[in-house]
Amino acid sequence: EAGVAQSPRYKIxxxxxxxxxxxxxxxxxxxLYWYQQILGQGPKLLIQFQNNGVVDDSxxxxxxFSAERLKGVDSTLKIQPAKLEDSAVYLCASRAGGLQxxxxxxxxxxxxxxxx
Amino acid sequence: LxxxxxxxxxxxxxxxxxxxxxxxxxxxxxxxxxWYQQFPSQGPRFIIQGYKTKVTNEVASLFIPADRKSSTLSxxxxxxSDTAVYYCLVGDSYQAGTALIFGKGTTLSVSS
Numbered sequence: 001e002a003g004v005a006q007s008p009r010y011k012i013x014x015x016x017x018x019x020x021x022x023x024x025x026x027x028x029x030x031x032l033y034w035y036q037q038i039l040g041q042g043p044k045l046l047i048q049f050q051n052n053g054v055v056d057d058s059x060x061x062x063x064x065f066s067a068e069r070l071k072g073v074d075s076t077l078k079i080q081p082a083k084l085e086d087s088a089v090y091l092c093a094s095r096a097g098g099l100q101x102x103x104x105x106x107x108x109x110x111x112x113x114x115x116x
Numbered sequence: 117l118x119x120x121x122x123x124x125x126x127x128x129x130x131x132x133x134x135x136x137x138x139x140x141x142x143x144x145x146x147x148x149x150x151w152y153q154q155f156p157s158q159g160p161r162f163i164i165q166g167y168k169t170k171v172t173n174e175v176a177s178l179f180i181p182a183d184r185k186s187s188t189l190s191x192x193x194x195x196x197s198d199t200a201v202y203y204c205l206v207g208d209s210y211q212a213g214t215a216l217i218f219g220k221g222t223t224l225s226v227s228s
Contacts, residue, residue: 044218108159109158
């Protein structure tokens with residue numbers, strides 16, 4: 001089966017500009033996650049969707065970050081305006097099944113954002 | 117989610133068996149132990165998950181002692197391509213849909 005797709009793979013912008021990332025999860029996966037990974041650290045959750053509803057966005061900087069998952073499939077993550085500290089890899093992951101069971105999430109290749 | 121402690125880095129040579137131990141002293145009854153692998157410029161990849169004793173798949177083995185306060189990920193006969201960061205995570209099986217909480221992981225470097 002096809003994996004999680006993300007685009008673009010790389011993006012360089014200047015601070016105060018806006019940027020958007022796109023994710024297409026594995027077909028049929030109801031749960032979608034956006035993680036931020038700063039160099040040298042493990043991924044950190046930004047937002048979690050169950051179908052098209054938000055389950056957890058407690059760590060999303062809502063003054064500048066927004067995300068949506070229309071129709072419960074594809075998702076976009078936007079940053080406006082970007083700050084230097086937003087330089088990171090943005091990972092999208094999806095998971096099949098309900099709340100219980102396996103912790104197996106499928107990650108995309110990520111988008112590497114550089115803010116100058 | 118229970119807190120985990122694992123070595124920051126490990127070095128090995130090709131063909132050796134590598135064992136990475138993770139401590140999770142506060143593991144709860146319903147918690148499962150999960151390991152992920154992350155190569156440079158890629159997203160993490162699920163390796164293995166277990167509850168007790170031993171679990172084996174085509175990639176690795178996971179050893180969990182009876183008290184479950186630690187676990188060991190065993191990689192048989194590593195190759196250069198096993199150079200990666202390995203993350204140990206512990207979480208309630210009834211909350212498996214929640215987000216993963218990653219630490220810094222163990223950076224494994226395999227040399228020829």
